[in-house]
Amino acid sequence: MALDLICSLRFFDLRLFGGGREALAIAERLGDLRLCIHAQSLAGGLSALAASRGWAVESAPPSPALGQCWLVASGDPAQDDELVALAERAGVAVFVPRWPERSSVRLPLEVGRAPDSSASSSRNRFQPGRVSLVGAGPGDPELLTLKALARLREAEVLIHDRLVSDEVLALAAPGARRLYVGKARSRHSVPQEGINQALVDWARAGYRVVRLKGGDPFVFGRGGEELECLAEEGIDFEVIPGITAAIGVSAYTGIPLTHRDHAQSVRFITGHLSNGSIDLDWPTLAAPGQTLVFYMGLGSLEVIARQLIEHGMGADTPIALVEQGTTARQRVHVDTLAGIAASIAGLDIAPPTLIVVGGVVSLYRSLSWFERASATSLGWRHGKHPSPLDRAGEA
Numbered sequence: 450m451a452l453d454l455i456c457s458l459r460f461f462d463l464r465l466f467g468g469g470r471e472a473l474a475i476a477e478r479l480g481d482l483r484l485c486i487h488a489q490s491l492a493g494g495l496s497a498l499a500a501s502r503g504w505a506v507e508s509a510p511p512s513p514a515l516g517q518c519w520l521v522a523s524g525d526p527a528q529d530d531e532l533v534a535l536a537e538r539a540g541v542a543v544f545v546p547r548w549p550e551r552s553s554v555r556l557p558l559e560v561g562r563a564p565d566s567s568a569s570s571s572r573n574r575f576q577p578g579r580v581s582l583v584g585a586g587p588g589d590p591e592l593l594t595l596k597a598l599a600r601l602r603e604a605e606v607l608i609h610d611r612l613v614s615d616e617v618l619a620l621a622a623p624g625a626r627r628l629y630v631g632k633a634r635s636r637h638s639v640p641q642e643g644i645n646q647a648l649v650d651w652a653r654a655g656y657r658v659v660r661l662k663g664g665d666p667f668v669f670g671r672g673g674e675e676l677e678c679l680a681e682e683g684i685d686f687e688v689i690p691g692i693t694a695a696i697g698v699s700a701y702t703g704i705p706l707t708h709r710d711h712a713q714s715v716r717f718i719t720g721h722l723s724n725g726s727i728d729l730d731w732p733t734l735a736a737p738g739q740t741l742v743f744y745m746g747l748g749s750l751e752v753i754a755r756q757l758i759e760h761g762m763g764a765d766t767p768i769a770l771v772e773q774g775t776t777a778r779q780r781v782h783v784d785t786l787a788g789i790a791a792s793i794a795g796l797d798i799a800p801p802t803l804i805v806v807g808g809v810v811s812l813y814r815s816l817s818w819f820e821r822a823s824a825t826s827l828g829w830r831h832g833k834h835p836s837p838l839d840r841a842g843e844a
Contacts, residue, residue, distance in 0.1 A: 581659045
């Protein structure tokens with residue numbers, strides 16, 4: 450278990466390993482603490498900082514000793530691994546920003562500049578980092594909010610999901626450390642508990658952390674769970690909403706979620722199977738006058754269609770499957786509840802795919818502006834597959 454060192458750093462023999470950018474990022478937060486830097490050479494910024502603060506510089510690594518704290522940031526993963534392993538064997542306290550989980554101490558490293566002689570207080574205060582929980586929107590990078598874009602450009606650590614588009618990731622600060630923690634159906638690269646702990650560790654280490662989620666973090670994004678963990682650990686955070694997938698897909702397909710003639714309400718539902726079944730209030734979902742939007746429902750499509758029909762929804766109710774909504778890869782498949790499974794059989798449907806059910810889907814053919822604009826002026830690839838609705842000429 451890592452220890453939090455808030456005021457006791459000045460009692461350690463601090464040793465910083467590295468002479469490049471990563472080492473400088475730690476060194477410039479150490480204020481007036483005594484430090485010895487171990488590196489063959491120092492980058493200009495670190496060399497000037499060491500000279501101004503009177504820090505010792507040695508080319509050879511030290512012998513591990515009781516009372517030392519090693520700050521490992523050589524810029525070379527292999528060298529960092531060797532140093533951390535040596536510290537672990539010797540029982541020396543170690544902090545390595547590359548691998549927070551291997552650190553034996555968590556350092557909220559923002560001690561502040563050396564005190565000004567004219568200052569009324571020479572108090573040495575840590576300022577831990579913070580976490581920005583940011584909604585990346587449904588895929589089109591131009592749908593990011595201005596605030597989300599600002600946080601991406603300021604990020605020092607970027608922890609992102611699978612559903613964040615490459616176009617959005619490209620807008621982040623080039624020097625930001627990027628950690629992929631994506632989840633696919635039945636395949637999680639990092640368990641949720643590990644994600645929670647990573648947010649805590651990186652923030653406590655003094656970094657500006659951006660937790661980037663596709664769509665909106667509070668709509669089937671587990672954003673609330675992650676914030677609960679941060680709140681329990683006393684980590685500062687903020688939430689920047691994003692355009693959720695349902696809103697983005699609705700706009701880019703021309704399928705309005707509500708319409709006076711078709712739907713007076715809309716419901717967002719998770720279609721993820723649990724133990725082979727979907728435990729939902731099917732009679733209520735099958736009621737008329739509403740639009741249903743299923744997230745994560747592609748694998749449960751046949752179950753969804755069958756249950757809605759069995760509980761009273763018309764078999765000819767229109768349904769749309771939207772792949773990669775709002776992006777250049779958007780494809781729309783329109784059919785009826787009774788026919789959708791057969792019409793997409795054999796097609797390679799790429800997630801993320803949203804399912805929209807209700808009378809509003811009948812407006813797709815006449816209102817699908819994005820598909821027409823892409824085909825005529827942007828040259829983006831889209832697929833519109835003929836359906837019984839199109840063949841019947843329904844509006």
